Amino acid sequence: MAKTVVSFTLNGSPVDVLVEPRELLIHTLREKLATTGPHIGCDTSHCGACTVDLDGLSVKACTVLTVQCDGAEMLTIEGFAKAGALHPLQEGFSQEHGLQCGFCTPGMITRAYRLLQENPSPTEADIRFWMAGNLCRCTGYQNIVKSIQYAAAKMRGETVATSHPVLAE
Ligand code: FES
Numbered sequence: 001m002a003k004t005v006v007s008f009t010l011n012g013s014p015v016d017v018l019v020e021p022r023e024l025l026i027h028t029l030r031e032k033l034a035t036t037g038p039h040i041g042c043d044t045s046h047c048g049a050c051t052v053d054l055d056g057l058s059v060k061a062c063t064v065l066t067v068q069c070d071g072a073e074m075l076t077i078e079g080f081a082k083a084g085a086l087h088p089l090q091e092g093f094s095q096e097h098g099l100q101c102g103f104c105t106p107g108m109i110t111r112a113y114r115l116l117q118e119n120p121s122p123t124e125a126d127i128r129f130w131m132a133g134n135l136c137r138c139t140g141y142q143n144i145v146k147s148i149q150y151a152a153a154k155m156r157g158e159t160v161a162t163s164h165p166v167l168a169e
């Protein structure tokens, strides 16, 4: 089938990419645009490791065709740190031990970002419900919740203290 050029904004930069109509966004990002933060954990829409932010929606890039993204604004984990400064979510995951192997982390952070855009003060139940489509085989989730709470507080302008004092020294 004929290839087509798709144009969108990726982490603030315009990109044009030649794709087949059947090509999944996760493959375009990883194989053609050197955007390897979004991971492939399952390919069946279960794990959330491939999560990206697309026009203000949190989507699993293994379930989106790249041709659907023409004209879109897209954010991946590569777009979070600005001028060398970590995003509050990245800082939160670091401070609160929200990761172990890190495979799920880009998707976790990108998914949590959309939650905090829509609800700056989520309860623990809100966070657990919102993150239910993102799986982690390492952490047991408790520290992921704490990481998101840390970021939410910081983004609200509150003074935050890590629950792991040794890391704050
Ligand atoms: S690779 Fe997309 S949900 Fe697992």
Ligand code: FES
Pocket: 098, 099, 100, 101, 102, 103, 104, 105, 135, 136, 137, 138, 139
């Ligand atoms: S930190 Fe290993 S899968 Fe989540």
